[in-house]
Amino acid sequence: xxxxxxxxxxxxxxxxxxxxxxxxxxxxxxxxxxxxxxxxxxxxxxxxxxxxxxxxxxxxxxxxxxxxxxxxxxxxxxxxxxxxxxxxxxxxxxxxxxxxxxxxxxxxxxxxxxxxxxxxxxxxxxxxxxxxxxxxxxxxxxxxxxxxxxxxxxxxxxxxxxxxxxxxxxxxxxxxxxxxxxxxxxxxxxxxxxxxxxxxxxxxxxxxxxxxxxxxxxxxxxxxxxxx
Numbered sequence: 001x002x003x004x005x006x007x008x009x010x011x012x013x014x015x016x017x018x019x020x021x022x023x024x025x026x027x028x029x030x031x032x033x034x035x036x037x038x039x040x041x042x043x044x045x046x047x048x049x050x051x052x053x054x055x056x057x058x059x060x061x062x063x064x065x066x067x068x069x070x071x072x073x074x075x076x077x078x079x080x081x082x083x084x085x086x087x088x089x090x091x092x093x094x095x096x097x098x099x100x101x102x103x104x105x106x107x108x109x110x111x112x113x114x115x116x117x118x119x120x121x122x123x124x125x126x127x128x129x130x131x132x133x134x135x136x137x138x139x140x141x142x143x144x145x146x147x148x149x150x151x152x153x154x155x156x157x158x159x160x161x162x163x164x165x166x167x168x169x170x171x172x173x174x175x176x177x178x179x180x181x182x183x184x185x186x187x188x189x190x191x192x193x194x195x196x197x198x199x200x201x202x203x204x205x206x207x208x209x210x211x212x213x214x215x216x217x218x219x220x221x222x223x224x225x226x227x228x
Contacts, residue, residue: 002051002091010087012044014150019048021177022148025118026052030144033117036060038104038133039150042080043087045120050088050096062100062107063123103129108136116140122150130160138185145185152181166199174198 004019014022026035026049035049040063050059067078081101088094100107104123119141121133134147141147149157149165161181166174169189175182 007048010044011042014044017178018180022048025146029117030142032057034058034115035118036116037120038062039123042083047091050093053096058098060098104133104136111140114142117145119147125154125156127156127159130157141185143185148180148182150180153179166195
């Protein structure tokens with residue numbers, strides 16, 4: 001396993017805490033099992049996960065390598081595949097990674113059912129894309145395996161979590177570290193009531209924030225001030 005300090009040198013958006021979370025989930029996943037990530041950029045998360053794998057365990061990376069919608073607004077053409085491959089070779093992990101250029105819809109059939117111990121979803125933040133990634137890949141996950149959603153505060157990701165993840169009755173408690181929400185697949189529904197309570201709390205907090213924004217906006221209009 002590579003140190004967090006080395007992984008932090010790779011270009012990407014994973015914080016130190018999320019690197020450590022992925023390493024922890026890799027160690028806790030059922031073994032032997034492969035791992036999979038949707039969205040690889042230049043390899044920061046891939047190297048984090050692949051460096052934790054044992055012999056005959058592999059990481060599947062699904063990515064177009066042309067950047068997300070957000071990136072395409074900033075630059076006409078992006079191709080991160082050369083940097084991705086270069087970083088894998090730099091850390092001698094190129095033999096641990098299977099690269100699938102495209103989307104989950106194009107490659108999910110290549111992944112065997114019940115073969116995965118960890119799925120990391122960090123591709124498009126669009127609601128339909130995140131939902132498709134999850135629904136196509138969830139049955140590939142072993143009991144006891146984990147699914148982690150990066151950037152889970154983004155609206156599209158949050159909608160998937162609230163509408164499709166919290167209502168599941170075959171997962172443990174939904175947890176979050178920083179901007180990453182993760183679940184563990186189980187065979188029972190013991191934690192369903194707890195997850196419903198956690199979801200209700202989140203919705204109440206969002207409602208409170210929405211009311212505060214409305215009050216501030218109204219105050220600015222009434223008193224003609226920029227801050228309230």
